[in-house]
Amino acid sequence: MAKFSFRVLHALSLITLCASAAVSGRSKLPLPAPLGSYSVGTTSLEMIDHSRMDPYASTPQPRAIMVSLFYPTTDTHKPFAPYLPAKLAAIADQYLGLPAGFIESIQPQAHLNARLEEIPDIPIILFSPGLGAAREEYTILFEGLASYGYLVIAMDHTYDAVLVEFLDGTIVLGSPDINGDAQSIDVRTKDSSFVIDQLSNKTFITQIPGIVHRTFKESKIAMFGHSLGGTTTLSVLEADKRVLGGVSLDGPIFGAEEELGINKPFLMFGRDNHTRCNDPAWAEVWKHLTGWKAEITLAKTTHFTFTDIGAVFTEAGLIDSLDPGRSMYGSIDQVRATVAEITYLKAFFDFVLKRGKDTMFRHSDPAFPEITIV
Ligand SMILES: *[C@@H]1O[C@H](CO)[C@@H](O)[C@H](O)[C@H]1NC(C)=O
Numbered sequence: 442m443a444k445f446s447f448r449v450l451h452a453l454s455l456i457t458l459c460a461s462a463a464v465s466g467r468s469k470l471p472l473p474a475p476l477g478s479y480s481v482g483t484t485s486l487e488m489i490d491h492s493r494m495d496p497y498a499s500t501p502q503p504r505a506i507m508v509s510l511f512y513p514t515t516d517t518h519k520p521f522a523p524y525l526p527a528k529l530a531a532i533a534d535q536y537l538g539l540p541a542g543f544i545e546s547i548q549p550q551a552h553l554n555a556r557l558e559e560i561p562d563i564p565i566i567l568f569s570p571g572l573g574a575a576r577e578e579y580t581i582l583f584e585g586l587a588s589y590g591y592l593v594i595a596m597d598h599t600y601d602a603v604l605v606e607f608l609d610g611t612i613v614l615g616s617p618d619i620n621g622d623a624q625s626i627d628v629r630t631k632d633s634s635f636v637i638d639q640l641s642n643k644t645f646i647t648q649i650p651g652i653v654h655r656t657f658k659e660s661k662i663a664m665f666g667h668s669l670g671g672t673t674t675l676s677v678l679e680a681d682k683r684v685l686g687g688v689s690l691d692g693p694i695f696g697a698e699e700e701l702g703i704n705k706p707f708l709m710f711g712r713d714n715h716t717r718c719n720d721p722a723w724a725e726v727w728k729h730l731t732g733w734k735a736e737i738t739l740a741k742t743t744h745f746t747f748t749d750i751g752a753v754f755t756e757a758g759l760i761d762s763l764d765p766g767r768s769m770y771g772s773i774d775q776v777r778a779t780v781a782e783i784t785y786l787k788a789f790f791d792f793v794l795k796r797g798k799d800t801m802f803r804h805s806d807p808a809f810p811e812i813t814i815v
């Protein structure tokens with residue numbers, strides 16, 4: 442498949458489905474409740490890398506990105522966060538042909554600017570989205586992982602992401618020229634290392650609600666990404682020794698650089714029947730992984746099952762009318778899919794960051810018959 446078509450597909454998946462969601466009215470659409478024992482807090486931060494000019498910006502300016510943090514909290518009197526910032530939600534409704542207020546009706550489970558729970562050396566998970574995707578499209582996974590005691594930092598790669606809203610309300614549209622080539626991966630990799638650098642920047646840290654005196658110096662870091670975000674994860678694992686392991690959700694989509702060599706734990710988590718046995722690009726990546734590695738698939742899914750969208754439309758009672766053949770999201774129960782994704786992601790991050798066991802990747806679990814160990 443041509444590189445460009447992944448971006449188009451991603452945009453189309455939103456447009457076609459959201460357009461017919463117009464019938465749904467505007468009652469709140471809560472995201473699935475997180476399974477872990479913590480409640481979840483979230484905040485969005487703007488980060489400016491003064492050491493790097495933005496290669497995509499039309500005027501000379503330092504690279505600026507937005508990140509969302511999702512983290513455990515017990516501070517539940519704070520209001521729930523919006524799914525998208527207000528201005529972006531309104532634009533996205535219009536952009537996608539939705540009735541005003543549809544996206545605003547999506548109700549995350551995370552409390553906005555709630556205090557971060559005091560967990561010593563809280564383990565950190567970095568996330569990189571698919572080409573053209575927005576970080577918010579994976580909120581269910583972030584809330585799920587945060588509820589198990591992880592600090593999740595989800596990046597938007599400005600100009601690569603379809604729409605980014607900065608804190609002053611500036612909206613930056615994605616550029617159709619960004620196609621997942623080596624430059625895209627390079628920018629995404631530098632974004633990732635910059636975010637990790639900032640974990641020892643006091644000014645940055647004090648922007649995070651309720652953690653003025655904290656440092657993350659001893660926190661262990663791992664990473665995951667969807668689609669091109671999986672390619673990004675491989676690249677970051679190779680480039681940045683601070684990142685200890687990674688997961689690719691149904692990526693990488695374009696294979697690996699020939700010189701790739703990674704001896705850190707890596708999980709390839711594919712859609713239905715997408716394995717190294719039938720994807721030469723995956724076989725190539727597999728060969729270059731010299732550390733702990735595993736590959737699993739999730740039955741009855743597609744590339745886009747790994748975003749929130751199918752689950753949101755299921756919660757809205759609209760999945761059958763919006764995706765009747767389930768060619769876009771797959772025939773799996775979409776909310777159940779998020780449970781399986783979160784459970785196996787948690788097992789991997791527990792293994793890499795919390796000295797957990799890797800049993801779930803060695804033996805199939807009767808509780809998750811839809812997961813195949815390849
Ligand atoms: C530290 O963080 C602040 C706030 O985000 C930022 O303005 C500053 O440039 C950062 N410092 C470095 C060295 O990156």
Ligand SMILES: *[C@@H]1O[C@H](CO)[C@@H](O)[C@H](O)[C@H]1NC(C)=O
Pocket residue numbers: 714719
């Ligand atoms: C899995 O993929 C292979 C190769 O692409 C194909 O031959 C096979 O029919 C697929 N199996 C299922 C169950 O879709």
